[in-house]
Amino acid sequence: MNKRWTVRDNADDEVVKKLAADLNIDTVLSTLLVNRGISTFDEARYFFRPDILHLHDPFLMKDMEKAIERIDDAIAAGEKMLIFGDYDVDGTTAVATVYSFFKERYENLEYYIPDRYKEGYGISTQGIDYAADNGFTLIIALDCGIKSVDKIDYANTRGVDFIICDHHLPGAELPAAIAILDPKRNDCEYPYKELSGCGIGFKLIQAYAETHDIPFEEVARYLDLAAISISCDIVHITGENRTLAHFGLQKINTDPCMGVKTLVEIAGRTGNNLSISDVVFLLGPRINAAGRIDDAKHAVELLISCDEKLAREKGMMINTHNAERKGHDLDITGEALNMIDSDEELIGRKSTVVFNEHWHKGVIGIVASRLTEKYYRPTIVLTRSNGHVAGSARSVLGYDLYEALCECKDLLIQFGGHKYAAGLTMEPENVEAFKARFEEVVSATIAPEQLIQQIQIDAELRLSQIEPKFFRILNQFAPFGPENMSPVFISKNVYVSGNAALVGAAHIKMSVMQEGTAAFDCIAFNHGEYLPQLKPGVPFDICYSIEENVWRERRTIQLNIKGIRI
The missing domain is CATH 2.40.50.460 (OB fold (Dihydrolipoamide Acetyltransferase, E2P))
Known part of the structure; x- marks a missing residue:
């Protein structure tokens, strides 16, 4: 190329x-x-x-005081709290961080990771029902929730309060949660805007620790998880993220938690010089594989484990899932490449949209990335899921994929993401119309030089x-x-x-x-x-x-x- x-x-x-x-x-x-x-x-x-003193005051974040006050009230009243997070690396590290920190100080809490295939991304009605039916009155949602206006309204009818800790762009309307911690809110003056979802969770426990005179060393125990989330969620490594990543890598290389230590060993890495790139390619795929192939709860169980035998058991299970994920990845990528190379019309397009109802939903994002590397153009990989067609999209440098999807929204049930990566769902009968519309939009808006890798x-x-x-x-x-x-x-x-x-x-x-x-x-x-x-x-x-x-x-x-x- x-x-x-x-x-x-x-x-x-x-x-x-x-x-x-x-x-x-x-x-x-x-x-x-x-x-x-x-x-x-x-x-x-x-x-x-870099210096730990470079970390910003967590109370500069809009709604932080409200969040801490609501948690204090819940603990004082003995309420049941549920730590809810997404099924990817950022979500599972965020849940492991916040759950582990509060579990040492309060017994009446659990964690919940939505099923990738049954519930999909973000806050789910099923998760809210689980909370309400089991007596949970406060959910701390991590790495999701900023656009879940209808879900939070539903939770309020069921007597479940929400604290949202998210780092994605808000929509036009904010959910009616007790507190919304998201530096990307227009009304939030927090000085650093690019924290990961786990980073927001880290700021929450930092604020709680400061309020209750808990030494920062108790918060710093989770820097390794923060560094993993920053590495794998591809957020900016500048400012506060750079400080968190710097000290988090030090912890990974010198004193990681039991789960991370086990995962490094299972990945076959020795020595104490792991870099951000090593974290992305060695640890990230294994943590992600739990949710792609089976249940992301296994990743959380590994990351919160203090028992060497249990950590080893979970680590080996996740490693097996990762090997299975690689097999699906190679097979589907090969099928997709053949599909494109055998079709002159597809070869000549400025976008790639491929669909096979039998492809494994858990790896279509990886396949989309590989196809983007090969053909270097905006790419979407589609498969069947729960009666609908689900897709994962990837873009090329400088091209706003999210804006392109906005032009196709009448053909979609839902979509979300950002400039370079997104997820979407549509009715099966809309697939062909979507392929044509997406190609039309990309052709009209992409510059010729954006189709040549830089x-x-x-x-x-x-x-x-x-x-x-x-x-x-x-x-x-x-x-x-x-x-x-x-x-x-x-x-x-x-x-x-x-x-x-x-x-x-x-x-x-x-x-x-x-x-x-x-x-x-x-x-x-x-x-x-x-x-x-x-x-x-x-x-x-x-x-x-x-x-x-x-x-x-x-x-x-x-x-x-x-x-x-x-």
Whole structure:
């Protein structure tokens, strides 16, 4: 697939030079900082030295006082409380955090995770009925609820109060809950807007702890779960999230809770240097697999467990579910690819919409992501579910998928999500009309360049600049993630040093150098088609990120190549 190489606009040269002098660093590094909105020594110190004191006062969040007051009233009166959360990583880590914290201080509470297939996403009528029928008078809803106006109205008729802790965009009308904690509310002046659902739950227990003189160390015990939610829910790793992720990763690597420790071991990872990327690819799929294949309650049971034997049992069960999920993923992806490649009309479209009523609903989101990687265009994968057709949608850089779905809303029962990912439900008879409408909308609104995958390059670099001090400072930009991605550099006129070799079916392993520089080891995933052209003496350009490769306890700098241009 052809990719656009786009170099960021140069930052203000005078600011870059002054910051480089103030910090005694390479101007390439100061350029990276300025492009992240950091232009002074104090701002750089704040960025490079995360501190727990950087966390905001939780009572700056609208309705926090109401939430704590209602919880206090419930505990004082001995009411039954239900901790309710979504079935994905963010929801289950949020439930595990809030439930574990309050369970140590109050016995009369349970947790509830809706069934992905019977109840669907978010607050359900079935969940409310369970609460009302079993004497629960307060539900703390995590990672969902901000748009559940009708459900909260129904809960109020059944005598069940709600505290909503959500991070999604509100609709035109807010639910009639006792308290709504969501920084994205128009009337909320909380200084950081990009918390995860678990992050909102973390702020709730932080506020409760401050109110009741509980040491912050008791709240910090759940930083590992907060970091997992931030990593896997793909929220911005800036500001408060960066602080939570920084200290949460430290906890994962030094003192994780029993469930996380077990999951890391089962994933086959040793050592204490897990990164955000490791959390996303090793832990996230396993936690998600519980709800995709069976019941997300198993994930919560693992994450709240203090018993090593039980944690091991739950961890192995979840690992088995993940293996099953991989099988469904591969089979369905293969079927979808064949469906598209055998249809000239589908190949020529600017969107992808595929439907098979037998596909497993739990993995269609993953399949949509894989199809988007392959064809690089807005993609929706549909299957049958409870008499309806359910879908999972993914977008490409810069294209607002949610707005496109708004143009098709008359064909949908419901839909929700954001710019790059969404879920939807429709009647079976609307599938063909929806395919046509969605293609029509995308064709009219997507720019041609948005259909070509972009590699955004932060700066040009000579290989001679990659020395130990440069790499040490570059590592301090971590943890990496949205809005703070691992920097990508371009180096021009490099040469193969020795021979390039194919690794596996499509990867290249080689060393490269520029004139007068040392050679650097490189790995180029899925670039095997370039191998015949990579001959000694033939110059080419590369764009890449810089990482540490660990092999048999030997640590070396490695270039992870994102693009090759002969």
